[in-house]
Amino acid sequence: MTLIQAVFILFAALTLGAGLMTVLSRHLFHAVLYLILSLVGVAGLFILLEAEFLAGVQVLIYIGAISILIIFAVMLTRGMARNPGPPLNNQSLAAAVIAGLFFILLAPVLAGFPWPTAASGVPADAIEALGRSLVDPNQFALPFELASVMILAALIGAIFIAREKR
Amino acid sequence: MIPLTWYLLVAAALFCIGVYGVLARRNAIAILMAIELMLNAVNLSLVAFWRYLHPERTVGQAFALFVLVVAAAEAAAGLALIISIYRNRETVDVENIDLLRG
Amino acid sequence: MGQIYDFIYNLLPYLGMWLHGFLRSLGLSEEAVFLVVGLIKAFLLANFGLIGFAILTYVERKIVARFQDRLGPNVAGPYGILQPVADGIKLLTKEDTMPAGADRWVYNLAPLIIATCALAPLVVIPFGPGAIGADLHIGVLYALAVGAGALVGVLMAGWGSNNKYALLGAFRAVAQLISYEIPSVLSVVIVVMIAGTMSTVGIVQAQDVPYLFVLPVAALVFLLSGVAEVGRTPFDLLEAESEIVAGFHIEYSGMKFALVFLGEFVHALVVSALFAVLFLGGWRGPWLPPYLWMLIKMSVGIFLFFWLRATLPRIRIDQMLNLNWKFLTPLMILNLIGVALVDKGLRAAGVSGGMWAAGLFLFNMAMLIGALALPGYLGRRARMAALAGEAEAEAVEAPVAAH
Amino acid sequence: MLSAYAVVALYLLLSLALLGATLLLWWALRPKKPNPLKLEAYECGVQTVGDTWVQFRAQYYIFALIFVLFDVEAVFLFPWAVAYNQLGLYAVIEMALFLLLLLSGLLYAWRKGALEWV
Numbered sequence: 001m002t003l004i005q006a007v008f009i010l011f012a013a014l015t016l017g018a019g020l021m022t023v024l025s026r027h028l029f030h031a032v033l034y035l036i037l038s039l040v041g042v043a044g045l046f047i048l049l050e051a052e053f054l055a056g057v058q059v060l061i062y063i064g065a066i067s068i069l070i071i072f073a074v075m076l077t078r079g080m081a082r083n084p085g086p087p088l089n090n091q092s093l094a095a096a097v098i099a100g101l102f103f104i105l106l107a108p109v110l111a112g113f114p115w116p117t118a119a120s121g122v123p124a125d126a127i128e129a130l131g132r133s134l135v136d137p138n139q140f141a142l143p144f145e146l147a148s149v150m151i152l153a154a155l156i157g158a159i160f161i162a163r164e165k166r
Numbered sequence: 167m168i169p170l171t172w173y174l175l176v177a178a179a180l181f182c183i184g185v186y187g188v189l190a191r192r193n194a195i196a197i198l199m200a201i202e203l204m205l206n207a208v209n210l211s212l213v214a215f216w217r218y219l220h221p222e223r224t225v226g227q228a229f230a231l232f233v234l235v236v237a238a239a240e241a242a243a244g245l246a247l248i249i250s251i252y253r254n255r256e257t258v259d260v261e262n263i264d265l266l267r268g
Numbered sequence: 269m270g271q272i273y274d275f276i277y278n279l280l281p282y283l284g285m286w287l288h289g290f291l292r293s294l295g296l297s298e299e300a301v302f303l304v305v306g307l308i309k310a311f312l313l314a315n316f317g318l319i320g321f322a323i324l325t326y327v328e329r330k331i332v333a334r335f336q337d338r339l340g341p342n343v344a345g346p347y348g349i350l351q352p353v354a355d356g357i358k359l360l361t362k363e364d365t366m367p368a369g370a371d372r373w374v375y376n377l378a379p380l381i382i383a384t385c386a387l388a389p390l391v392v393i394p395f396g397p398g399a400i401g402a403d404l405h406i407g408v409l410y411a412l413a414v415g416a417g418a419l420v421g422v423l424m425a426g427w428g429s430n431n432k433y434a435l436l437g438a439f440r441a442v443a444q445l446i447s448y449e450i451p452s453v454l455s456v457v458i459v460v461m462i463a464g465t466m467s468t469v470g471i472v473q474a475q476d477v478p479y480l481f482v483l484p485v486a487a488l489v490f491l492l493s494g495v496a497e498v499g500r501t502p503f504d505l506l507e508a509e510s511e512i513v514a515g516f517h518i519e520y521s522g523m524k525f526a527l528v529f530l531g532e533f534v535h536a537l538v539v540s541a542l543f544a545v546l547f548l549g550g551w552r553g554p555w556l557p558p559y560l561w562m563l564i565k566m567s568v569g570i571f572l573f574f575w576l577r578a579t580l581p582r583i584r585i586d587q588m589l590n591l592n593w594k595f596l597t598p599l600m601i602l603n604l605i606g607v608a609l610v611d612k613g614l615r616a617a618g619v620s621g622g623m624w625a626a627g628l629f630l631f632n633m634a635m636l637i638g639a640l641a642l643p644g645y646l647g648r649r650a651r652m653a654a655l656a657g658e659a660e661a662e663a664v665e666a667p668v669a670a671h
Numbered sequence: 672m673l674s675a676y677a678v679v680a681l682y683l684l685l686s687l688a689l690l691g692a693t694l695l696l697w698w699a700l701r702p703k704k705p706n707p708l709k710l711e712a713y714e715c716g717v718q719t720v721g722d723t724w725v726q727f728r729a730q731y732y733i734f735a736l737i738f739v740l741f742d743v744e745a746v747f748l749f750p751w752a753v754a755y756n757q758l759g760l761y762a763v764i765e766m767a768l769f770l771l772l773l774l775s776g777l778l779y780a781w782r783k784g785a786l787e788w789v
Contacts, residue, residue: 023187064416131754
């Protein structure tokens with residue numbers, strides 16, 4: 001096993017272990033912290049995949065923003081955080097079976113399929129190319145503007161819902 | 167070199183963990199977190215395919231970015247809904263939020 | 269003479285070359301040499317942060333004391349220069365307290381996370397050509413992203429302490445930090461746009477004219493939001509001693525407190541280093557060696573922080589949020605669009621070099637003056653309207669009173 | 672590219688280790704005289720009243736929400752900014768449209784009073 005594979009296994013174990021703790025953790029605040037840890041693992045995997053821009057974005061958005069939002073929500077609904085009942089509902093066993101079966105069905109397909117691999121490496125100007133393609137009318141200009149509309153919709157909707165009515 | 171299948175297996179496992187969380191947790195915020203895990207699994211497989219199949223094209227990274235926007239919008243609006251429900255019903259347990267009108 | 273100057277000027281590259289040759293002569297492979305050099309770099313950088321923290325505590329007390337016509341620390345050693353050592357020994361012999369009901373792991377890990385996240389951006393700060401921990405393609409994005417990790421540490425500290433003030437302080441701190449992240453990210457985007465790269469080295473190399481004189485609005489906003497993110501006066505309401513005692517780190521004692529404190533000071537160091545890299549031209553400058561220029565430019569930002577702290581009172585939380593969301597954020601968005609359009613226009617007209625810089629500078633100054641005049645005008649109009657309304661109300665009431 | 676991140680990882684681990692070492696040194700040196708009074712929550716010496724879970728304002732959430740959405744927008748700006756020098760006017764206009772849409776969202780929040788603290 002090479003060093004890089006060892007690093008991969010480390011990050012994969014971090015991602016999966018922390019992810020598992022996220023869904024199992026009794027305490028909601030701890031679940032958020034495990035979620036953050038899991039997202040750090042995913043950022044590490046992104047770096048191994050040489051998608052450094054996405055790794056940075058992952059840390060900036062998921063850890064620096066979305067998880068903060070989740071923690072705020074946890075604190076605002078703290079009545080639940082303080083005396084958590086059983087974290088799982090009565091269909092948890094069935095859920096485990098479904099998720100496990102799903103993985104068991106999926107894994108051989110993924111492992112067995114002969115994926116073609118490109119010989120070329122990541123170009124040095126990958127981020128630049130991404131920027132160009134985002135505003136290129138033949139590529140992602142429309143989704144790009146729609147993303148803005150979507151953010152706007154989420155902003156207006158969420159403010160409308162969460163505002164304290166006076 | 168790491169085989170592509172390793173990444174796909176990790177992504178699949180993460181996705182299944184998310185599925186379990188969505189199905190089994192009672193707290194609405196916890197369900198939202200499990201959804202974030204699933205979105206991350208999707209992103210991971212998108213980026214892995216990008217790296218191994220078409221690193222010279224930008225489509226993988228661009229899609230991962232759009233997934234990120236969806237995740238952020240979903241978290242913002244979803245949590246706002248949960249807070250609003252908590253304010254009215256004093257609970258965020260999805261077992262108790264089963265009426266279409268409060 | 270020339271040789272000595274050359275040696276001092278190129279001290280860091282020479283050291284690097286010597287180290288590389290020395291390690292190779294020991295019979296190490298190229299990878300092993302890379303690893304050892306990386307380790308040495310990492311060690312030096314981490315110690316730069318830690319020693320910088322020790323020096324800054326001393327310098328801050330001295331400077332603030334001078335502003336207030338006091339002497340500052342002057343007992344430990346000549347001019348009190350050993351004060352940081354004394355502080356360190358004191359903190360090392362303090363008892364550890366953990367409040368009852370604290371969340372054990374969360375409470376104890378929070379200071380480590382805060383301090384590490386504050387130290388992390390130092391690795392992309394260039395101290396000269398080639399003298400950088402790691403020249404990442406996403407340099408400034410990395411610095412912004414790992415800085416955001418400290419937010420989680422703050423929330424962990426607030427939650428784990430099981431204390432009202434700590435939790436309130438953490439909420440306030442995070443509300444402030446996240447608000448001011450937007451203008452600072454936008455000003456960084458403007459710099460990235462003009463420089464055409466996110467690498468810190470690339471940004472320094474692109475600055476033939478320091479961006480302070482090309483993008484003054486972005487520079488000012490970056491500095492202002494930097495002050496706010498570090499949480500120093502006038503934006504120190506996240507630890508307002510007189511309101512919520514000390515904020516999120518109220519329950520920490522001894523070395524754990526020192527780590528939180530270290531986070532604050534190193535963050536100040538990092539912000540001023542980033543300011544030097546983004547707007548002051550980094551290591552570039554005449555005569556003096558690059559690393560000295562970098563240190564001088566960093567101390568400009570640091571001195572500004574101390575100056576502000578000694579001069580200004582604390583602002584209220586609503587003022588803090590209004591300044592950010594109703595002024596800085598719209599201003600930066602419009603500035604971004606404006607700079608992009610003016611730059612494209614100037615380039616289309618074939619203007620380059622000094623004239624290009626002057627054009628952007630003039631545009632920025634016009635925008636700044638306009639932006640500063642507008643709230644003043646609106647405020648005056650609102651006040652006049654309110655006064656007129658009062659006068660009218662009196663005029664209506666007066667006959668009733670006479671009656 | 673990965674080698675640069677190896678240095679970053681080394682640096683992060685090393686600074687964590689150094690900070691951890693100071694904590695260990697402290698652990699070895701510090702006095703240990705436990706006393707239940709010392710473990711009470713510090714509120715300036717006044718006896719703690721009630722719960723730690725004081726009422727929080729939903730306003731905090733609103734600001735966090737606006738922040739998240741603007742942060743996402745900033746993330747789109749970065750690759751665009753890197754490519755900016757090679758792009759024509761149309762790219763600037765597209766980005767201006769993108770930003771002005773968001774600015775209108777901010778104005779909506781302003782008009783609705785969501786940006787007021789009190």
